[in-house]
Amino acid sequence: xxxxxxxxxxxxxxxxxxxxxxxxxxxxxxxxxxxxxxxxxxxxxxxxxxxxxxxxxxxxxxxxxxxxxxxxxxxxxxxxxxxxxxxxxxxxxxxxxxxxxxxxxxxxxxxxxx
Amino acid sequence: xxxxxxxxxxxxxxxxxxxxxxxxxxxxxxxxxxxxxxxxxxxxxxxxxxxxxxxxxxxxxxxxxxxxxxxxxxxxxxxxxxxxxxxxxxxxxxxxxxxxxxxxxxxxxxxx
Numbered sequence: 586x587x588x589x590x591x592x593x594x595x596x597x598x599x600x601x602x603x604x605x606x607x608x609x610x611x612x613x614x615x616x617x618x619x620x621x622x623x624x625x626x627x628x629x630x631x632x633x634x635x636x637x638x639x640x641x642x643x644x645x646x647x648x649x650x651x652x653x654x655x656x657x658x659x660x661x662x663x664x665x666x667x668x669x670x671x672x673x674x675x676x677x678x679x680x681x682x683x684x685x686x687x688x689x690x691x692x693x694x695x696x697x698x699x
Numbered sequence: 700x701x702x703x704x705x706x707x708x709x710x711x712x713x714x715x716x717x718x719x720x721x722x723x724x725x726x727x728x729x730x731x732x733x734x735x736x737x738x739x740x741x742x743x744x745x746x747x748x749x750x751x752x753x754x755x756x757x758x759x760x761x762x763x764x765x766x767x768x769x770x771x772x773x774x775x776x777x778x779x780x781x782x783x784x785x786x787x788x789x790x791x792x793x794x795x796x797x798x799x800x801x802x803x804x805x806x807x808x809x810x811x
Binding site: 620675 | 705748804
């Protein structure tokens with residue numbers, strides 16, 4: 586089974602801190618994604634990457650950056666955390682787009698910024 | 700702006716009943732429409748998906764109905780069970796690939 590592992594299930598940080606959310610997938614997938622999930626807003630794409638060192642902005646990239654130095658690892662960085670970034674963060678991976686596009690999600694990181 | 704509109708936000712159904720969740724879109728470039736199911740404490744997982752060349756797809760108790768002219772699609776859960784209680788997300792992906800646009804989610808509760 587494909588496994589997408591997010592390093593932390595719960596995280597509490599202070600306003601202004603630099604925050605790293607880590608994600609690792611074990612299926613050699615080309616695409617990796619970061620979403621945030623908020624009640625009533627669904628899943629919104631922050632950034633995605635289709636190859637090592639490549640990244641594309643999603644719908645809500647402001648306040649975030651990403652890093653993909655290795656194919657299996659995709660990191661989300663909050664340069665200076667703010668309270669409005671309190672949310673559930675979901676990492677996902679998928680193989681190259683083809684006939685059966687499918688996202689494989691991690692279990693999420695619930696981030697609280699105080 | 701929400702590319703995929705989903706309703707209702709929450710749904711309560713009796714065991715054995717039919718659960719229906721609706722989604723609508725505007726972008727005619729969308730050509731792949733999956734539904735994801737999310738249990739508490741877990742990430743979403745693909746449940747069923749459809750492409751616009753068919754009007755219906757059925758997998759077990761789960762059916763997607765697709766109306767291309769109306770730009771609407773829906774998920775029907777027949778004989779709903781308490782184990783189906785979860786949050787359901789519809790999504791759409793354009794033919795250029797590499798992006799999914801998700802609906803806002805429906806929290807389904809099936810009461811025994």
